Amino acid sequence: MQTIRDLSQLRRVRGALRGKVAFVPTMGALHAGHRRLMEIARENADHVIASIFVNPLQFAKNEDLSRYPRREEADAEMLADTGVTILWMPDAATMYPHGFATTVTVSGVSEGLCGASRLGHFDGVATVVAKLFGQIRPNIALFGEKDWQQLAVVRRMVIDLDLGISVIGVPTERDADGLALSSRNAYLSVEERRAAVALPQALDNAANTVMMDKPIRDAEAQAMQDLENAGFRIDYVAIVDSDLRPAKTLADADRIVAAAWIGTTRLIDNRAIKATA
Numbered sequence: 001m002q003t004i005r006d007l008s009q010l011r012r013v014r015g016a017l018r019g020k021v022a023f024v025p026t027m028g029a030l031h032a033g034h035r036r037l038m039e040i041a042r043e044n045a046d047h048v049i050a051s052i053f054v055n056p057l058q059f060a061k062n063e064d065l066s067r068y069p070r071r072e073e074a075d076a077e078m079l080a081d082t083g084v085t086i087l088w089m090p091d092a093a094t095m096y097p098h099g100f101a102t103t104v105t106v107s108g109v110s111e112g113l114c115g116a117s118r119l120g121h122f123d124g125v126a127t128v129v130a131k132l133f134g135q136i137r138p139n140i141a142l143f144g145e146k147d148w149q150q151l152a153v154v155r156r157m158v159i160d161l162d163l164g165i166s167v168i169g170v171p172t173e174r175d176a177d178g179l180a181l182s183s184r185n186a187y188l189s190v191e192e193r194r195a196a197v198a199l200p201q202a203l204d205n206a207a208n209t210v211m212m213d214k215p216i217r218d219a220e221a222q223a224m225q226d227l228e229n230a231g232f233r234i235d236y237v238a239i240v241d242s243d244l245r246p247a248k249t250l251a252d253a254d255r256i257v258a259a260a261w262i263g264t265t266r267l268i269d270n271r272a273i274k275a276t277a
């Protein structure tokens with residue numbers, strides 16, 4: 001695996017690659033969820049390029065940019081081990097040089113849910129992903145379903161801008177108790193980690209409730225109650241349709257999505273709602 005920090009070198013090395021190139025953007029502090037993305041990338045392409053860049057544009061001023069975990073060496077080892085060919089590690093000056101003035105905004109799908117509680121977040125995501133796509137020019141790109149709204153934003157952007165990249169969504173990797181793996185789980189105290197399992201459990205219960213044809217809003221309310229009982233402060237819990245709008249009927253209900261705080265850590269999760277035939 002070659003670690004590259006310089007854009008002209010990236011272009012040279014990328015230009016020499018033949019065959020299908022898969023790209024997996026990350027912010028580092030890698031875990032088994034990221035590993036899964038790399039493995040699926042490897043299965044679907046001749047070369048895998050991963051990036052590690054903690055993108056300041058997608059953090060609001062009061063968010064955790066400065067304390068976001070950074071583990072370059074362990075990350076590089078893990079990536080090499082999964083067959084990644086190139087690790088792209090630009091710094092902020094390479095990504096956003098003096099005079100940088102472009103913002104990519106994907107309206108509609110960016111606006112509710114995390115977009116409402118993290119203002120500017122998806123502009124930051126869309127801008128950095130568009131830029132990384134331009135630098136790497138991949139044939140396919142992989143994103144986790146854990147960040148369900150992010151996946152929808154990227155899909156929309158790729159369609160709208162005719163980027164010609166196949167976006168593959170990868171199912172969420174979880175710990176044995178069901179908590180979705182996340183770099184931010186490192187912030188949790190032992191007690192918070194124990195309580196955090198209430199998040200996937202609340203979503204599972206609500207999804208099962210909806211599938212039994214109970215009212216959607218009751219299922220959401222129950223999930224919120226479960227989370228509050230476990231000590232979470234809720235950002236949102238919503239049962240949404242495939243366009244991430246509030247689902248009105250069981251037939252519309254595609255996904256239950258949630259974001260909630262435990263202590264000073266904000267966790268997100270989602271799961272499919274599969275209506276019984």
Ligand code: AMP
Pocket residue numbers: 025026027028032033034036037142143144145146147170171172173174180181182183
């Ligand atoms: P991040 O480093 O958090 O920006 O995540 C990089 C990519 O890994 C994103 O596409 C995430 O959706 C994906 N990802 C993060 N956690 C998981 C997980 N538990 N399972 C699958 N993919 C994940």
